Amino acid sequence: MTQRDYDDVPGTYVLDSRNYRKGYNLNMFLMTLNKSVHREEFALNEKAYIEKFNVSEAQKQAVINRDYLQLLKLGANVYYTFKLVSHDRLQPQFMYGKMSDPELSFEEFQQMMLSGGRSIEGNRSKKEKQNG
Amino acid sequence: MARIVSGMGTSHVPGIGAALDNGKTDEPYWKPLFAGFEPLRKWHRKHVPDVNIIVFNDHATSFSLDKYSTFTLGVAETFKPADEGWGPRKVPVVQGHPELAWHILEHLIFEEFDMAVAGSLDVDHGLTVPLSIAYDQPIQWPTAVIPLCVNVIQYPQPTALRCYKLGQAIKRAVEKFDQDLTVGIWGTGGLSHQLGGERAGVVNPDFDKDFLNNIVSDPLAITRLTHTDFIREAGCEGIEMIMWNVMRGALNEKVNEVYRFYHIPVSATAYGAMILENT
Numbered sequence: 001m002t003q004r005d006y007d008d009v010p011g012t013y014v015l016d017s018r019n020y021r022k023g024y025n026l027n028m029f030l031m032t033l034n035k036s037v038h039r040e041e042f043a044l045n046e047k048a049y050i051e052k053f054n055v056s057e058a059q060k061q062a063v064i065n066r067d068y069l070q071l072l073k074l075g076a077n078v079y080y081t082f083k084l085v086s087h088d089r090l091q092p093q094f095m096y097g098k099m100s101d102p103e104l105s106f107e108e109f110q111q112m113m114l115s116g117g118r119s120i121e122g123n124r125s126k127k128e129k130q131n132g
Numbered sequence: 133m134a135r136i137v138s139g140m141g142t143s144h145v146p147g148i149g150a151a152l153d154n155g156k157t158d159e160p161y162w163k164p165l166f167a168g169f170e171p172l173r174k175w176h177r178k179h180v181p182d183v184n185i186i187v188f189n190d191h192a193t194s195f196s197l198d199k200y201s202t203f204t205l206g207v208a209e210t211f212k213p214a215d216e217g218w219g220p221r222k223v224p225v226v227q228g229h230p231e232l233a234w235h236i237l238e239h240l241i242f243e244e245f246d247m248a249v250a251g252s253l254d255v256d257h258g259l260t261v262p263l264s265i266a267y268d269q270p271i272q273w274p275t276a277v278i279p280l281c282v283n284v285i286q287y288p289q290p291t292a293l294r295c296y297k298l299g300q301a302i303k304r305a306v307e308k309f310d311q312d313l314t315v316g317i318w319g320t321g322g323l324s325h326q327l328g329g330e331r332a333g334v335v336n337p338d339f340d341k342d343f344l345n346n347i348v349s350d351p352l353a354i355t356r357l358t359h360t361d362f363i364r365e366a367g368c369e370g371i372e373m374i375m376w377n378v379m380r381g382a383l384n385e386k387v388n389e390v391y392r393f394y395h396i397p398v399s400a401t402a403y404g405a406m407i408l409e410n411t
Contacts, residue, residue, distance in 0.1 A: 006360040011330030012368050016287035024197055031196045033217055069330070078328030078369075079192040079285055086217035092147070092327070096400050101330035109333060113397035117335035120324075124364050 008125045011101060013072040023075020029053035029063075030076065033083035042087065069099045134232065134309035136302075136317055137181055139379045139387070140172075141347065141406040142265050144188060144320040146257040147399045149221055152264050165403060168393040169265055175390060175407055176266045181314040183229045183276045185236075185302065187378045188258035188320045189284045191216065194250075201248035202290050203298065205240075206255075206279035207233040214254035223260050223269075229276035232309055236278070239305035245298055255279055262320045265405070275316070284321065284372045292362075293355040295374045299381020306382075319379030321372025323394075325401035328368060335402040339365045340394065343373060344406060348389045351380045384410045 006014060013019060029050060032038040042049045050060050062070040063084065071081050085095045097109035104112065112118060122129055148165070151157055157166040193214045195201070211226040240247050258281075263273055280302075283289055290298075299317070306315050323340040326332055343366075346353045354377060362371040390407040397403075 004360075006363045009331075009360075009364050009368075011332075012326065012363060013329050014287050014363065014368060015285060020197060020286070027192075027197050031192055034193060034215055036215065036219070039217075072328050077192070077285065080196075081328070083192070083217040089218075092399055096327065096332040099329060099332050109400075112333055113400060116337075117396055117400075117402065118331065118333040120334055120336040120339070120365065123331055123334055 008127065010123060010126045010129045013078070015077040019075045019077065021075075023077065025053050025055045026059045026071070026074060026076050027080040029055060030080035030083045033087050039087055068095050072099070134306045134311060134313040134315055136306050136315045136382050137410060138179060138316050139383045139408045140262075140266065140316065140318045141376045141379060141404065141408075142262050142318065142320055143322055143398065143401055143403045143405070144258050144261040145398045145401050145403065146216075146261060149223075149257050149261045149264055152269065153221060153223075165395055165398060168395055168405070171391050172393065172405055172407060173266065173268060180274050181316040183232055183278060183313055184316040184318055185278045185280055185382075186259050186262060186318045186320065187280045187282060187375045188255075188262070189282050189372060189375065191256055191258060191285065193256035194254050195281070195283075197286070200283055200286050202283045203245065204248040204250050204253075204281040205233055205237050206250045206253045206281070207237065208251055208253060211253055211255045211259075211277070211279060213260050214256045216256050221257070221260055223264065224272045226255060226259070226263070226273060226277045226279070229278055232306075232313065232315075233278045235309050236302060236305040239308060240298070240301055243301045243304070245301055250279070250281070253279060253281070258320060262318055280378070282375050282378070284374060287359070289359065289371055289374065292357045292374045292377050295377040296351060296355045296381040299378040299383075302378070303382040317379045317382045319376035321375045322366070322370055323373060323402045323404040324366040324370045326367030326369055327400055331367070333400045334367045335396055336365055336367070336370075337394075337396065337402065340402050340404060343376075344392060344394070344404060347376055347380050347406065348387065348408065351377070380408075383408055386411045
């Protein structure tokens with residue numbers, strides 16, 4: 001595994017070759033939700049639909065559980081994960097809050113942004129974050 | 133001879149389109165943002181070029197992991213608003229300018245920019261939201277549009293310097309076109325934002341302010357920013373800002389800053405807009 005100089009940025013998942021390869025089938029499944037005919041089929045039986053795409057058991061469970069952070073850890077990219085959020089007719093801030101550490105509700109995430117957003121201070125590197 | 137007359141930079145957050153499409157612009161959350169669009173729209177009403185080249189990115193809509201090109205130029209007669217997962221936006225179909233698009237394409241390839249060609253391209257919020265920001269809700273868009281799609285979501289994205297140089301080559305191409313056309317160029321995306329992961333919601337107003345200052349007066353400074361600079365300082369999705377470099381490269385060395393607007397938040401994003409005129 002090639003190390004990258006951005007690997008020490010905390011809580012960040014870059015769609016590079018590592019995540020590309022890990023998440024290829026998962027992202028390609030999410031991509032199909034751009035079409036209403038596929039959204040309807042997915043809504044009818046989520047499990048049966050996902051199983052067409054040769055994703056891992058863990059990836060399948062993360063989709064069914066709407067565990068967005070786990071999806072990123074298993075190679076999904078956030079723009080593809082959006083397809084699921086749109087399918088569920090949720091606001092994106094709902095997903096952003098669920099992924100946050102610590103987890104935030106929609107309202108809490110919205111309030112953080114209205115107060116100027118998450119500060120970059122202490123969030124540039126894992127080391128900086130550890131030292132507060 | 134055709135010529136580039138002005139540039140606009142703007143974020144392209146999908147929520148802006150949704151707020152407009154669903155009549156929410158007077159709500160307290162959206163009101164300050166749409167108030168900030170007013171001077172920009174007033175300027176656009178007085179300065180309507182024949183063609184706008186819109187530098188934008190696709191968000192897992194028309195491009196995905198199976199095929200992804202770094203730079204793609206749209207040469208179609210028309211471009212439909214895309215279904216991104218919640219049905220297509222009900223905005224006008226975008227009219228292309230195949231003649232100028234093909235001219236630019238040929239020029240760029242002979243200058244060794246190996247562009248991909250899109251003869252059919254559904255355009256997502258990356259392109260339609262900037263049109264809505266500039267032109268509100270018209271029955272049809274007032275200008276022809278040449279879409280220039282840049283890969284900013286799949287690593288490795290083009291460098292900030294390459295984007296700037298592409299802009300410079302576009303300027304030379306436009307100036308060699310034998311029809312008397314006025315052309316605007318828009319760089320879209322950014323500013324600082326991160327949508328995925330535990331750090332979602334990170335923004336960096338100091339970085340954004342420096343970026344906007346440099347876009348005006350020291351564009352070479354921002355061509356030196358690396359992928360990691362953007363990821364670390366501007367958030368994982370902040371790298372969209374390299375598309376502003378294409379716009380800036382296509383303008384003259386000296387430009388007049390006509391308008392600047394910065395607002396936090398729009399969804400999880402620091403919103404930025406700027407209008408530049410060639411001197």
